[in-house]
Amino acid sequence: MEIYILPVSPIFPNSLEGDSISTLKPQGTRHGFNIAVKIALKLSKLSFKSLQYSFDIEQRAIEKPKSRFIDLMISEILKIHQPKLQLPEVRVSRRMRSTLGSYMPSAKQIAISSRLLAMGEDGDIREVVMHEVAHAIVHARFGNKPSAHGREFKAVCKELDIEPRRYVDVSTEKWQTRIRYAARCKFCNLLVVRKRRMPFARCVCGSKIYPKLWEAISESERSQDSDWVMI
Numbered sequence: 113m114e115i116y117i118l119p120v121s122p123i124f125p126n127s128l129e130g131d132s133i134s135t136l137k138p139q140g141t142r143h144g145f146n147i148a149v150k151i152a153l154k155l156s157k158l159s160f161k162s163l164q165y166s167f168d169i170e171q172r173a174i175e176k177p178k179s180r181f182i183d184l185m186i187s188e189i190l191k192i193h194q195p196k197l198q199l200p201e202v203r204v205s206r207r208m209r210s211t212l213g214s215y216m217p218s219a220k221q222i223a224i225s226s227r228l229l230a231m232g233e234d235g236d237i238r239e240v241v242m243h244e245v246a247h248a249i250v251h252a253r254f255g256n257k258p259s260a261h262g263r264e265f266k267a268v269c270k271e272l273d274i275e276p277r278r279y280v281d282v283s284t285e286k287w288q289t290r291i292r293y294a295a296r297c298k299f300c301n302l303l304v305v306r307k308r309r310m311p312f313a314r315c316v317c318g319s320k321i322y323p324k325l326w327e328a329i330s331e332s333e334r335s336q337d338s339d340w341v342m343i
Contacts (some may be wrong), residue, residue: 174303174329174341174342175341175342176204176206176341177204177226177229177230177341177343178204179201179202179203179229182202182229182237182241183201183202185238186199186245189242189245189272190245190249193268193271193272194249194252194253196252197220197249197252199220199222199248200219200220200221202221202222202223202224202241203221203222203223203224204223204224204225204226205223205224205226206226206342206343208224208225208227208228209225209227212224212225212227212232212240212280212282213228213241213243213244213280215244215251220251222241222244224237224240224241226342226343227284227287227330227343228282229332229341230332230343231287231290231330231343232282239282240280240282242272242274243269243274243277243280246265246268246269246272246274246276247260247265249268249272250264250265250268260278261276261277290330291330291343292305292306292307292328292329292340293305293307293308293309293326293327293328293329294306294326294327294329294340295321295323295325295326297315297317297319298321299315299317299319299321302316302317303340304321305329305340309326327342328342328343329341329342329343
């Protein structure tokens, strides 16, 4: 089991120097809980870009990455190239792993992988979104008759100044190193973060937990509401 725990004494105030994570027993005393809260608050202020893991009492419910900036980008593109076409909000999908984007003609909706939004480069996100916008414009102009990547699609891609490729080449190998797994401690409600799913984990409050579900998460520089997003 690979767990990184930050040292206590160099980080926490003098009032905590006499306590350590190892002294927090699972009997659930108020003293132990207060220490756990203080430790969690300190850890939550550290950069998640380090190699350390965190127990964060202040973390709100972890949500999927927001697509607001993509919706705005699509809106501006359509104003120029297809003003009468109005698309609903982009659907962020956690199920999309090998496919990073798609367009569903029946719903007139673009779907984007949550992993792409959380961990993808800005240029890759733009390329995937533009590719799906091209499909949406082709469908709006020609209906279901054209082939998926035929001459109509190529013409729209030229209009949008993008490559008329059948797929968008995005390197995803490095994403795996950024994925973490999170579960809530049912005793103190702290967020327990680990590098891999495990049958049990020891929370900073001292309790041993047996999570039924570890949520795949990643840090996201685009999120203004939380440090972690579901992927």
